[in-house]
Amino acid sequence: MTTSTKNAVSITDAFLEIGKNLPQSNWNSALRKEGISLLSAQGLPASKVEEYKFTPVAKKIQDTLSNLSHAPASSNVVAEKVDEHRIPGLDSHVVVFNNGSYDATLSAFDSSEVTVTSFGDMPTDSLEKTLGKIAPAGKDPFIALNQLAIESGVWIEIATGTALKKPVLILQFVEGSLQGQSVHQRSYIQIGKNAAATLIEKVVSLDDTPYFLNGVTEINVGENSQVAFYRLQDESKFAIEVNNTEVNVPRDATFSSAVISLQGLMIRNNLSINLLDSNSLGNMYGLYLLNGHSHVDNHTNVDHTKPHAESNELYKGILADHSRGVFNGKIFVRQDAQKTNAFQQNNNILLSEDAVINTKPQLEIWADDVKCSHGCTTGQLDEEALFYLRSRGISKESSRGMLLYAFAGEVLEKITNENFREYCVGLVQERLGSNHI
């Protein structure tokens, strides 16, 4: 379609224009220069681009947003808001972002366990050596866009040997306004050796003003560490989001991700786990419950580079109304990566004839002694099971909720933090009408 190609070009130009006029700092000038040059060369993806053919983000931005400038910090991000959006019952460190800018005043953490430093307060040479190395800008045009637009960001560090006593809750408050509707958020999470940490990121739409949140998170896990990273996307019906999360997992380390997507206009999650050495483990779990016109796209990528590493992946979706889901799961097993175990599963229930799911496993295996499996299913609610429950006196609505929750619950069970899991269970049950249990 020539029109959408044009759209992508004009949107790209608009972002380039904004980027060129942003103030420069020492630490970000090289990143910005690279972002501008990459984005000028390739542009934001049009509908013909394979990686984005089901998820035309640029077109959606064009159709929805009126001002691509950066959204300034919102005056609505105050202490009460932070309290309101904490996870009930969960004692946690809190790191607050206000339209992508770190808010040190509202954040609260025990600095003997976690440190949070703005990029601007860090030595330029150490940033130059790290930022964009796990998530290189050439990999995805939205990373390039993030680099072009980068104004701030934080370095979150959990020191070697530290086992966090409580999780880190990252609250991303987002609010579009007349001054601007784009938020380019950036984090680098450094986890030392022999550490253990749970991080929970929750995106909060402050109102229904449309916005485009373009986040990049690089996570560098230390040897023999255990890290869980959960992301909850229960945003406004007008939220457009792309996030790129790239993770390096070294020897004897475990990284587990769970992405729970409950609402948004169009959300694209790119998750890449690089299993860099033996005995590394990567887990990727996802649940998307979509209704209305929500569109959620999960592109995951796990790269097995050395022998004796393992990855597990389970994404499940329930799609109603006119919603659309996309799942693309890449598994690379390099020639050296003998004795790899890699499992992938994507299951979907479509509740409406107008809901659509595009699912695609992509396995590239160069080693010959590996155990890899993948599977995807798409179906309707099991009518026979529904009748069975109803025949015992359970209402149609409750029966439906029980069956859908049974389907979705398998993903939520993978969340090991109890308070966060129960919080998600509550949200999901409320959505599925199964909260009578």
Add this chain to the structure above:
Amino acid sequence: MLKITNLHASIEGTPILRGINLEVKPGEVHAIMGPNGSGKSTLASVLAGREEYEVTEGSVLFKGKDLLDLSPEDRAREGVFLAFQYPVEIPGVSSTNFLRTAVNQVREYRGQEPLDAVKFLSLMKEKMKLVEIDQKLLSRSLNEGFSGGEKKRNEIFQMAILEPTLSILDETDSGLDIDALKIVSNGVNELKSKDNATIVVTHYQRLLDYIVPDFVHVLYQGRIVKSGTKELALELEEKGYDWIKEEVAGTAV
């Protein structure tokens, strides 16, 4: 209690039941027998409210109410229970949560207070003995990975918990070994009272040695073509169904 009059039902336009008449009174046990494809399971399904069957003619009154007008859940709440021929495995739904939800929704319909966790547990414990069902099974997902016999016992266990006034056992005996059959039958007999009734749909006379029927009906080509007492079942066991088929063919000519 139950009065079926001239019941016709079809599935996807194919008529299966072609005029069933049957009356069941409290305290009675009726056996419905017949060759494969005669409509036995269809009758059970239509009574329980399976939606793929279309009732094209006739009526079913249950305790004076038009049963066909009720949703499957309301039929259950009124006191109809179908023990499935093939109980469904439902991964992720815990047996206990399922049963407690069922019991409390039935109680709510009947204007009774819901059972709290403690009372429900003691009800479960009491009924578990009846069908000798292992607690371990009930801590699993509903019917998931159960053997055939365990599934059938779980059906009778659910029946015991829900205390229906009309139980319909759809080939509950098929595929059971003799020990499981005894346990299941014993459970059904224990639950029998002067106020409730049972319809036993079966292919084999063997079950009727354990659950003794007051009446035996032979279903053939969607109609009850012969009714009698338990001796009729013995006669069928001995002579098969051919003589019935011939009789039907004869009257048709």
